[in-house]
Amino acid sequence: MTDVPLRLAVIIGSTREGRVGDRIARWFVAQAGRRSEVEVDLIDLAEFTFPTGYPARATPQMSAFAAEIDRADAFVVVTPEYNHSFPASLKQAIDFAYDEWHAKPVGFVSYGCRSAGQHAVDQLRTVFTALHAVTVRDGVGVDLLDGGDDLDDRLAGDTPVQAAQVLLDQLCWWGRALRDGRAAHPYVS
Numbered sequence: 001m002t003d004v005p006l007r008l009a010v011i012i013g014s015t016r017e018g019r020v021g022d023r024i025a026r027w028f029v030a031q032a033g034r035r036s037e038v039e040v041d042l043i044d045l046a047e048f049t050f051p052t053g054y055p056a057r058a059t060p061q062m063s064a065f066a067a068e069i070d071r072a073d074a075f076v077v078v079t080p081e082y083n084h085s086f087p088a089s090l091k092q093a094i095d096f097a098y099d100e101w102h103a104k105p106v107g108f109v110s111y112g113c114r115s116a117g118q119h120a121v122d123q124l125r126t127v128f129t130a131l132h133a134v135t136v137r138d139g140v141g142v143d144l145l146d147g148g149d150d151l152d153d154r155l156a157g158d159t160p161v162q163a164a165q166v167l168l169d170q171l172c173w174w175g176r177a178l179r180d181g182r183a184a185h186p187y188v189s
């Protein structure tokens with residue numbers, strides 16, 4: 001067991017103009033920043049220029065994304081719910097990596113109107129299982145219609161802050177266990 005901090009990649013799943021996903025992701029990065037056992041990288045899918053069709057050879061931007069996934073020990077996917085699923089921008093990016101996801105934990109911060117993004121998370125668990133990743137049980141769910149107008153005020157409340165710490169507890173446990181496991185034995189896929 002090493003004391004080297006876990007590299008946690010927080011992925012902003014929405015690339016929509018006027019999105020709220022970046023605000024929620026930055027709030028989560030601040031929560032993770034309270035812990036000395038993680039080093040956080042923010043991966044913003046809006047900063048990549050991906051091809052419209054899946055090309056025969058990876059483009060430099062696809063390779064850059066896969067390299068960021070490779071570098072990380074653990075992930076938090078910040079996802080909205082679109083029509084009872086997660087956005088196409090997120091699925092496109094997830095599919096640009098494969099081995100790089102293997103034997104690593106993934107947690108979720110989800111949001112939506114009324115469902116708090118739970119349908120999106122349910123479907124992402126299926127996708128990440130196919131990628132040999134491990135999804136952690138507890139996450140953060142934000143109902144955008146619940147409570148006052150100020151999202152930042154609501155995110156500062158006890159419920160989301162505690163949920164973020166529970167998610168980070170589980171993610172760090174899995175992150176350390178799987179990092180040690182990968183170092184001891186090559187993953188079998």
Ligand SMILES: Cc1cc2nc3c(=O)[nH]c(=O)nc-3n(C[C@H](O)[C@H](O)[C@H](O)COP(=O)(O)O)c2cc1C
Nearest residue numbers: 014016019020021080081082083084112113114115
């Ligand atoms: C195309 C589309 C479909 C949506 N479908 C749902 C839905 O099924 N359930 C839900 O709770 N919210 C739904 N919403 C509301 C979004 O969760 C909300 O607009 C959220 O802010 C989107 O995340 P973003 O702003 O980071 O892109 C939908 C929004 C869009 C744009």
